[in-house]
Amino acid sequence: MRKLVDLPAGAVQAPVAPVLGNDRRHDSAHKHVAGSALYIDDIPETAGMLHVACGKSTQAHAHILSMDLDAVRAHPGVVDIICATDVPGQLDIGPVFPGDPMLANGVVEFVGQPIFAVAATSLRAAREAVRLARIDYEPLPAVLDIEAAMAADSFVRPLHRQVRGDVAAALAEAPHRLSGEQRVGGQEHFYLEGQACIATPSEDGGVFVRTSSQHPTEVQKLVAEVLGVPITEVQVEVRRMGGAFGGKETQAAPLACIAAVLARRTGKSVKYRMPRADDMVMTGKRHDFHNRYEVGFDDDGRLWGADIELCGRCGYSPDLSDAVVDRAMFHADNAYFLDQARVVGHRCKTHTVSNTAFRGFGGPQGMMIIEQAMDDIARYLGKDPLDVRKGNLYRPGQDVTHYGQKIEQHVLPALIDQLEVSADYRQRRESVRAFNAANPILKKGLSLTPVKFGISYTVKHLNQAGALVHIYTDGSIHLNHGGTEMGQGLFVKVSQVVADVFQIDPRWIRVSATRTDKVPNTSPTAASAGSDLNGMAAFNACMTLRQRLVDFACETYGLEPSQVVFSKGRVLLGEREVDWAELIQEAYRGRVSLSATGHYATPRIHYDRTTGTGHPFFYFAHGAACSEVLVDTLTGEYRVLRVDILHDVGRSLNPAIDIGQIEGGFIQGMGWLTTEELVWDADGRLLSNSPANYKIPSVGDTPPDFRVALLAEHPNHETTIYRSKAVGEPPFMLAISVWSALRDAVASLTGYRYCPPLDTPATPERVLWAVEAAQQSQKEAIDADLPVV
Amino acid sequence: MSISFKVNGQVRSLDVDADTPLLWALRDELGLKGTKFGCGAGLCGACTVLFDGSPIRSCSTSLSQVEGHDITTIEGITPAEGLHPLQAAWSEHNVPQCGYCQSGQIMSALALLRENPSPSDDDIDAAMTGNICRCGTYPRIREAIKAAAEARKTSDASVSGGDGRAVS
Numbered sequence: 009m010r011k012l013v014d015l016p017a018g019a020v021q022a023p024v025a026p027v028l029g030n031d032r033r034h035d036s037a038h039k040h041v042a043g044s045a046l047y048i049d050d051i052p053e054t055a056g057m058l059h060v061a062c063g064k065s066t067q068a069h070a071h072i073l074s075m076d077l078d079a080v081r082a083h084p085g086v087v088d089i090i091c092a093t094d095v096p097g098q099l100d101i102g103p104v105f106p107g108d109p110m111l112a113n114g115v116v117e118f119v120g121q122p123i124f125a126v127a128a129t130s131l132r133a134a135r136e137a138v139r140l141a142r143i144d145y146e147p148l149p150a151v152l153d154i155e156a157a158m159a160a161d162s163f164v165r166p167l168h169r170q171v172r173g174d175v176a177a178a179l180a181e182a183p184h185r186l187s188g189e190q191r192v193g194g195q196e197h198f199y200l201e202g203q204a205c206i207a208t209p210s211e212d213g214g215v216f217v218r219t220s221s222q223h224p225t226e227v228q229k230l231v232a233e234v235l236g237v238p239i240t241e242v243q244v245e246v247r248r249m250g251g252a253f254g255g256k257e258t259q260a261a262p263l264a265c266i267a268a269v270l271a272r273r274t275g276k277s278v279k280y281r282m283p284r285a286d287d288m289v290m291t292g293k294r295h296d297f298h299n300r301y302e303v304g305f306d307d308d309g310r311l312w313g314a315d316i317e318l319c320g321r322c323g324y325s326p327d328l329s330d331a332v333v334d335r336a337m338f339h340a341d342n343a344y345f346l347d348q349a350r351v352v353g354h355r356c357k358t359h360t361v362s363n364t365a366f367r368g369f370g371g372p373q374g375m376m377i378i379e380q381a382m383d384d385i386a387r388y389l390g391k392d393p394l395d396v397r398k399g400n401l402y403r404p405g406q407d408v409t410h411y412g413q414k415i416e417q418h419v420l421p422a423l424i425d426q427l428e429v430s431a432d433y434r435q436r437r438e439s440v441r442a443f444n445a446a447n448p449i450l451k452k453g454l455s456l457t458p459v460k461f462g463i464s465y466t467v468k469h470l471n472q473a474g475a476l477v478h479i480y481t482d483g484s485i486h487l488n489h490g491g492t493e494m495g496q497g498l499f500v501k502v503s504q505v506v507a508d509v510f511q512i513d514p515r516w517i518r519v520s521a522t523r524t525d526k527v528p529n530t531s532p533t534a535a536s537a538g539s540d541l542n543g544m545a546a547f548n549a550c551m552t553l554r555q556r557l558v559d560f561a562c563e564t565y566g567l568e569p570s571q572v573v574f575s576k577g578r579v580l581l582g583e584r585e586v587d588w589a590e591l592i593q594e595a596y597r598g599r600v601s602l603s604a605t606g607h608y609a610t611p612r613i614h615y616d617r618t619t620g621t622g623h624p625f626f627y628f629a630h631g632a633a634c635s636e637v638l639v640d641t642l643t644g645e646y647r648v649l650r651v652d653i654l655h656d657v658g659r660s661l662n663p664a665i666d667i668g669q670i671e672g673g674f675i676q677g678m679g680w681l682t683t684e685e686l687v688w689d690a691d692g693r694l695l696s697n698s699p700a701n702y703k704i705p706s707v708g709d710t711p712p713d714f715r716v717a718l719l720a721e722h723p724n725h726e727t728t729i730y731r732s733k734a735v736g737e738p739p740f741m742l743a744i745s746v747w748s749a750l751r752d753a754v755a756s757l758t759g760y761r762y763c764p765p766l767d768t769p770a771t772p773e774r775v776l777w778a779v780e781a782a783q784q785s786q787k788e789a790i791d792a793d794l795p796v797v
Numbered sequence: 798m799s800i801s802f803k804v805n806g807q808v809r810s811l812d813v814d815a816d817t818p819l820l821w822a823l824r825d826e827l828g829l830k831g832t833k834f835g836c837g838a839g840l841c842g843a844c845t846v847l848f849d850g851s852p853i854r855s856c857s858t859s860l861s862q863v864e865g866h867d868i869t870t871i872e873g874i875t876p877a878e879g880l881h882p883l884q885a886a887w888s889e890h891n892v893p894q895c896g897y898c899q900s901g902q903i904m905s906a907l908a909l910l911r912e913n914p915s916p917s918d919d920d921i922d923a924a925m926t927g928n929i930c931r932c933g934t935y936p937r938i939r940e941a942i943k944a945a946a947e948a949r950k951t952s953d954a955s956v957s958g959g960d961g962r963a964v965s
Contacts, residue, residue, distance in 0.1 A: 033891060040896030041884040041903060043831020043871030050830035198931050200835050200843050200897040250833070250897025251931045284836040495895025495932050664891045672894060672933030699840035699929065708922035710935040 012593050013482045020483035020589045021513040022577030028508045028730050031664035035500045035519060036248065036493075047250050048204035048220050049281050057206075058087055058127040060267055060280035061134035063141045064290065065116035065123055068152065068359040068692030070145035072114055072123065079140035080126060085133030088274050090266070091124045097236025101265055103226060103258045107164070107325035108362065110234055110265050116145070117324035118361050119693045120289035122262070127270040127278055135283070150359040152692050154298045154321050157356035164326040165355040170337055170411045170620035178313025178348035182304025186384050189301075191767040192373045194321070195294035195366055195680045196696070198704050201250020203260055203291060204281040207231075207267035214241025215268045220249045221260035222492050223532035228524045230261045231268045242268070247521040252494035253676070254365030257532045258327055259291040288697045292364030293686065295320040295332055299377035309385045309396035313348035314410075316340045316377055320370065322355050323362035329355050332365065334466050336374030338624065341410055343420050343460040344378060344400040349410035359692055365534060367676065368740045371461055376768070379457055379744050383751055387763050393748070394433065394456050398424060401458070412621030413462075417725040419630040419656050420458050427456065430717070431634040431652035440636070444756040449641055452649075453753025456634040457745040461738040462625030463536055464613050470531040471610035471626075473541035477506065477549040479602040483589030485510075485517045490530025491542035492522045496736055497665035498538040504661060505543045505729060509550040511574045512588050527605075536629070536734035539661060541608055543729035549606025557591060560600045612726075627726045629733045630719075631655035633674065633742035635711075639753040644776025646750060648678070650713035653742055658724035658733035670716050670739040677743030679705040681768045750775055757782040802863045804829070805873030815861035819853075820844045822860055823870060831871035831900045835929075842928030845901035846870050852908040854927075871900035874907065883907055886945035894932035902928045906942050915946050 039045035063080070077089055092099055092113035102108040112123045123143065128134035151162045179185055205219035205227075214237055221227050224244040232239040244264075249256055267280040282290065298319045304312040318336045322329035333353040340351045382400070386393035398421070407415040428434070433456055440452040465471050475489035487506055493499045499519040507514040520526070531541070557579075558572045565581050573580040579591045586594075596602060615622030633653045639646040653674060657666045683703040687695040696702040723731035750770050755763035757779065764781035767774055801810040804827060811817075811826050823829045823846070832855055835843030839857035846855045847869035855868075874881045880888060883903060893899045902925065909916055909924040916924070921939050930938070 031891070033888060034893060034896075036896060037888045037891070037893055038880065040893035040899050041880060041887045042875045043900040044875075045896050046830070047833070047897060049834060050824075052828075198929075200833070200841065200895070200929065200931050202834075249895060251895040253931070281834075284838070495893070497894070668891055668894060668932075668934065668937065671936050675933030675935065676931070698838055699836050700838065704929060704931065705933065705935075706922075706927075706929055707925045707935040707938060710933075710939070712918060714936055 012596070015482065015587065015589050015593065018577065018587060020516050020577055020587065022511065023507060023513045027504050027514060028661055029659060030662070032500050032504055032514060032662050034497050034665070035503065045248065047201050047248065048206060048218060051206060051218065053279070054277050057277045057279055058129065058270065058274060059131040059134045060270060060278060061126050061138045062122040062266070063124045063138040065112060065119055065121040067116055067145045067147055068119050068150035069148040070116050071148065072112065072116060073144040073146050075124070076142040077124060080137045083133065083137035083140060085128040085130055086126055086137045087129065088127045088270055089124055090269055090273070095234050095269060098233040101230045101234065101261060102325060103261070103327060104330065105326040108327065110262060117359050120361060122290065125266045125270065127274055150692055152358055152360060152688065154296070154319050154356050157358050158319060158354065162357040163355050164322045164357045165330045167352055167354050168334060168337065168617065168620065170351045172410050173348035175313045175315050175348045175350045179302060179304040179315065182312040183306050184388065185302070185304050186381070186388055187300070187302040188380055188384055188765060190299050190377060190380050190765055192297045192299065192376050193769045194296035194363065194686045195684050196288055196686060196702055197253045197255030197293065197366060199249065199251030199253060199255055202282050202284055202287040203256070203263050205260065205264045205267050206277060206279045207264060207271040208277040209271045209275055210241070212241055213237050215271050217242065217244045217264050217268060219244060219246055219260050219264050220256055221246055222249070222252050222257045222494060222534055224492065224522055224524050225530045226258070226532065227261045227264045231265055234265045234269055235272060244524045245521050246492045249492065249494040253367045254369065254534065255291065257365040257534050259364055285697050289694050290361065292323060292327060292362045294366035294680070295322065295329065295363040295370065295373060297336065297373040301377050301381045303381050303385065305385055307389065308399055309389050309391055310399050311344065311347050314346040316351045318352065318374060318377065319354040319356055320373065321358055321363060323358055323360045325362040327362040327364050329363065331466055332370035336370035338411060338462055338466065339371040339374035340378055342375040342378050343402060343458040345402050345406040346410050351410055360688065367673065368737045369535065371737065372677065372741045375741055375744060379748060383748055383763060387755055387761055390761060392437065394428070397458065411624070413623045413625060415628070417627065419722055420460060420632070423630055423654055423656060423719055424456070424458060424632050427632045427634060427652060427654040430654065431456065433634055436636065451639050451641055451753040451756045453637045453639060453749040453751065453756070455745050455748035455752050456632060457748050458630065458632040459738055459741040460628050460630050461741065462628055463540065463734045464610055464624060464626045465531065465535045465537065466615060466624050468613060471541070471613060472531065473545040473608050474527040474530060475542060475545035475549045475606040476526050477546065477553060477604055477606070479553060479592055481593055481596050483512070483516060483592050487517055487519045487546060488523065488526040489542040489546050490522065490527045491538045492533040494533065496538065496669060497662060498533065498542065501539045501661045501665065502543050502546045505547050506550050509547065509554055510588065512577050536736035536738065538736065539732065540728050540734055541610070544608035545606045547606065547729060548608055549604045552604040552606065553602065556600050557595055560595050560598050561591070564598060627724055627733065629656055629735065629738040631738055631742050633745040635745040635749045637746065637749040637753055639750065639775060641757065641779045644772035644779060646772065646775060648711045648746055651711040653716045654719055655739060656719040656722055656733060657735045658722065658728065659731040660718055661730055661732045663718060666718060666735045667716055669735045671714070673737070673739030674742050675705050675710060677740040678709070678746050681743055681747045682770055685769045685771055754778045754782050758786055800860045800864050802865060803867040805869060811860065813860065816859045818856050819858045819860060819863055819868070820855040823855060829870050829872050833897055833900065835898065842901045842905065843898050845904040845928060847904055847908060850908065850911065852905045871904060882948060883910065883945045886941040886948065890937045890941040890944060892934050892937040892941050894934055898928060898930045902930065902938060910942065910946055910949070914949060916942060
């Protein structure tokens, strides 16, 4: 440019408070509350835009004998129809392993699998048209649940084992031995913004895709593969998602691929936004699990050995299930030293939708089994479950996991002690016992459970990130990185990192939509690692720019590097002091590049699948929750009365954002374990396909007394950005305390000496069954003239 | 056939089928994209607007039902500059995460505060239970509603929203 902008003094302001570690509003907060934040469906439609609907399988497993689409083609408004054979490039869009055809090719493997896609001039026309198809099937035997899959040896991937020592000998030698099993339900993501994308043809045979996806790079790669073009011909943009929770990690790509093929064929922009019922039927969910444990322990409840089997329902294809079941295995210890151990994870293939990532990614399902074991041990020994849990925590000397990773930062012992006091656990335990003794019908339950969650993708190469930072000549900054914004506050956190490096107010930093042509080859925004990875990549880009500015100043003004100090929106240059933007203009005139990329790769991580050992996690995030419930033993209905949470986010980048993640994660986890029930019929049809028959928590389910605090003075021991810790997923598992408190209330019926299994979701119906089982066990004890406890 | 109704104080006439859901008329015909599609069955609350001041689900309300009535959307309460006091309370309490449900939440909360200037938690639960937030921002929704109610009580009675009406 010929003339630079005029700079009023102090144009680019200093941050009013230290920019890191302080509350900062979500960068879109104003737009969110004004209704002006644009999601995919809000982008103005171009003239002639087409809309997509898919014809879906009505069979769980069948050969397609014939398809008559004449009536579909003839329906007014229909412009194009595609089937599997119309895909110009590769049909399979499995994200890791093959198994996910973009459209079914001769055989269908779940009810709702897309078979053909229609592009029409309106969404209504497209949806009306797909109903006119006549498809003849030859039904094939369908495997619909975990038990059937295990019986039929039906798996999407081979099992994996993590073994330490001789578990059989440990169980045989231990003074006490218990076993149990549980069924842990799945979960529908129910992001309020359903799956949506717009594909627009570009001039060189490619497309430009705007999508609501956690993984723009994978959308780009898969769209390029189905079109049969080089990746560079496809570019993908994600501005924001209206919720994702893992459900847009792989599940957004099929829509983008279908829309892209139709866009190339018709030359029009094509929008594919799923109706809610389609979204619930056609896209994957959290894996349900069937878990078993056998443990040996001493009189104090200390584990001598644990034999754990985890069976996850993967659905019809591998998708991400290998990593999901692996993560369940990595968390089958939760926070406890198992000693001699065998953990086996099965990846069950069923003729149902392919289950996928969901906040926690298998971790929650793995933790559930050891938490059941902790409660069961306590009942057996007549101890307080908290004491059994505390006795088994990893501590110096018992600090190596069953997969060989040494625990290097012991946060939980002190964290639990602190929560035990702040939540008044011991006194409330006495109050609960007194209440239960005095009330024959209503029973209270109390439980304090910990979470230890491993941070890093267990697929090593995903643990990298890139960023792009431009400084413009008025001092404002454009920031782009590979992470996507789904409401978790990633953009504001990373902008805080940039603002801190240059000591300017974050208002001068604009984080732009995530784009594959700005930062390439990115990882999904997942595994809670968004700010760890992208924050560090942005930091590295900024440090490159900062070094250039320091070098320029030293050379131009004859200074030593130590004499160049960025502070409060200004830069000290020896004796001189200039505004930040002034230095930028001088550097520009001095022909310094004011744009830089940054890259980051997580150090130290490795895992060897052949031995089942390694150091897969850079570090662990921790927390604990204490929940109190009130159960009506006549109906099984219950309320959560109070929840206290203490959570470890290291040194928080932004406490307001972090506490929001903890509150929201807990509520979502509570929904998973209590009210959210997925129901299929005997033919593999999902019956819980709308908010009318699938109950996610509403405001009235929020604990009336809800106290959330961050653990102070515990910076991450590893060199993460600002020594912070990931926060997206770990709080989800704090909700296990609610389930455990429900079991505690049921156990009161047996004098706290036995608690029947309580499968999840622990709906009032299941709680009532557990109550009846507890009462029955007491009756049997009386009938057998055994001592009644 | 032309259907007329008031949207954010202005009379609008649309030549569309009488059974067209109000949500689509607002979004596609009038370009008011702040009201969101969530479930299409009136069960999630993302599409909440005010119908003569009362919250309704616009995805399952047909245009024939709104003819001659007064509809207020999130755009109608947002001033040209700044925010409505309730929106400001929402922002100050860091309520939104993904943001998608929030215009519906705010419209329901606005109707609540007009009926009940100092709602309890139970009042809030009763009025807001049809507005689902999957991010789980409920604790902050409660806080923001109470803060807006409190601000209303302590401030000048002339404080009004972008649609010319007071918060409560």
